[in-house]
Amino acid sequence: MDMINAILIEVLGSIAENERLKIRRRQREGIDAALKKNVRFDRPAIAKPENWDTVVKQIDAKETTVSQALQTLNISRSSYYRLRQNNPF
Template identity: 50%
Template sequence: MTDNNKRIFGYVRVSSRDQNLDRQIESLKQYVPDERYILADKSSGKDFDRPAYKALKMMVRPGDIIYIHEMERLGRNKQEIKENLEYFKENGVCVRILNIPTTMMDFSGFESKLQKMLMEMVNNILIEVLATMAETERDNIRKRQREGIDIALKKGVRFGRPRKDLPSCWQEDKKKWQAGEVTAVSLMKKYEMCSSTFYNKVNAEKEK
């Protein structure tokens, strides 16, 4: 907490639980005096339904400052990022983004209102441009992935787990099950199948 009672927070996020937050946290430590005020989420940025982010919005007060490592940590959708940045602005909370240097500047030292307005305009333009570029790049990545998958499928490449051929005794055991001599559960255990796989195998053979 600063001398004028402004609190300083940090927010970090990765999109999956096996990813590491250390790099982002380390980058914020020089700006956030108390590491307990660095809130972290391990979830997708496709929406803002994230526990730590929700808690952050409830905790901050007018005059507080939030540091984030990069703008993309707020989400993947440009419109949602802009709406949330506007939310903090309307509530008197300053958001500083490490990879947008102009957001790191303290406007309180500017004597002229015109200077403040110009810097805010520059920030808004940079955020708009960078958010658009990030969104476009993600769209291009998804498009390239989809094209690659389609090409692979045409070449006969199979995705997912390799198909496991059943032993010759499967047909005999299946007839016993159909006759009520053995249970489906016992065959699932014998062939190490889950229930959906078992019934998919049975139904697929019916359709042949």
């Protein structure tokens, strides 16, 4: 009885492993096809707010703080610093 259980477990494990390999292969094929079509997989870029230049100039001139600017721009702190790094002015 133990031998039958061991054989059954081996067979089921082998089937599961083959299924997982098929899934990974199909996933890789899909990713490769998307890359050929120039599909981007990273986060979508956030748009610069309309009043970005004005607010950044105010921050640089120390007329306002970053916290106040975040409320004015209606964006998160991480988005502000990401935009600031990519678009200083």
